[in-house]
Amino acid sequence: MNAPLTKELANIGKSIVVKGELSGSEDLYVEGTVEGKIELRNGNLTVGPYGNVKADVIAKAVVVQGKLNGTINASERVELQKSAVMSGDVTSPHVAIEEGASLHGKVDVQSPPGKTAGPASS
């Protein structure tokens, strides 16, 4: 019998600075600085409270607690929590914005092919 697979989580710590393109199929937690592009088609991105992302993001779900400057294109959901400072456009079937979050940009609720769009929530 095979052992159950555990979901891997990649972590970029506070002191780490990454410039370039990040891609993968696992979840990513960013507490450091990332500049460039992030593509996690089957993974989730979390920008921690100290995270500073200056990149265009493609992911399954994105949770922002820190700073993100760039576009977000999430196939499932985007969540801007109360400490989020977001500058850029957000496109996702479901968008949740906590009171206190700062957004400078567009919110576009688009449904992926074959699915109906969900409502935004706060």
Place this chain on the structure above:
Amino acid sequence: MADMASVADNVMRFFRSSSNQTAAPAVPQKRTRRSSGMAEISQLLNTREGLCVLDLGPTSASNIRYFIDKGHKNYSEDLLYSSLDPALRIKDNEGNSVVDSKTFIAENLVYENCQFDVVLCWNLPDYMEESLVKPTIDRLWSVMKPGGVLLAFFHTRDAGPDSICYRYHVSDSDILQMQEVKFALPGHPDSEKQSPRLQRVFNNRHIENLFHDYASIKFFLARDAIREVLVVR
């Protein structure tokens, strides 16, 4: 040091004095008001699809939800907060500290021309630095589609200089929740949060001049010393 102090002084005059007031609650309280201007905009939102809405107040989750639930695209930009950036202040020929309106317009409202169907200015012109108001309204004209509508709120003369700056959250087609605005200076997140100060009271003639380039203007008077203005580009 003297220059930094004078810049800080010039920025601080945009905030209301809190020395004689009781301590602010931890969470700003919300009041409600009925808005005739918002009722007209809601009617537009209910009858047309795929509109582009520009909300120029602080980020409001409820506003974003209201507009995108109706199938429209929502753009958010807190223009008042951006206008308070100390980095925008320069010295004029006489050595006075003024806001660099050209840089402000170049760095904000960066959109294609004729993009927006609806613009929600809320109370922005009343609280924004004088030198930025006309350039901002002119820039909004450019980014609005012909026939697009803009809603703005202006205090009447009955409003005192310490009139609270509110953030308006759309809770129903004609009902707005009002939440007192307090924020720290841009770039100084640890500074004390304060409320913006009412900069001026426009009279009807001033408002008409401000929107001179727009096709039509409609006024709604309310009992709470607020004059709602709905203009068509």
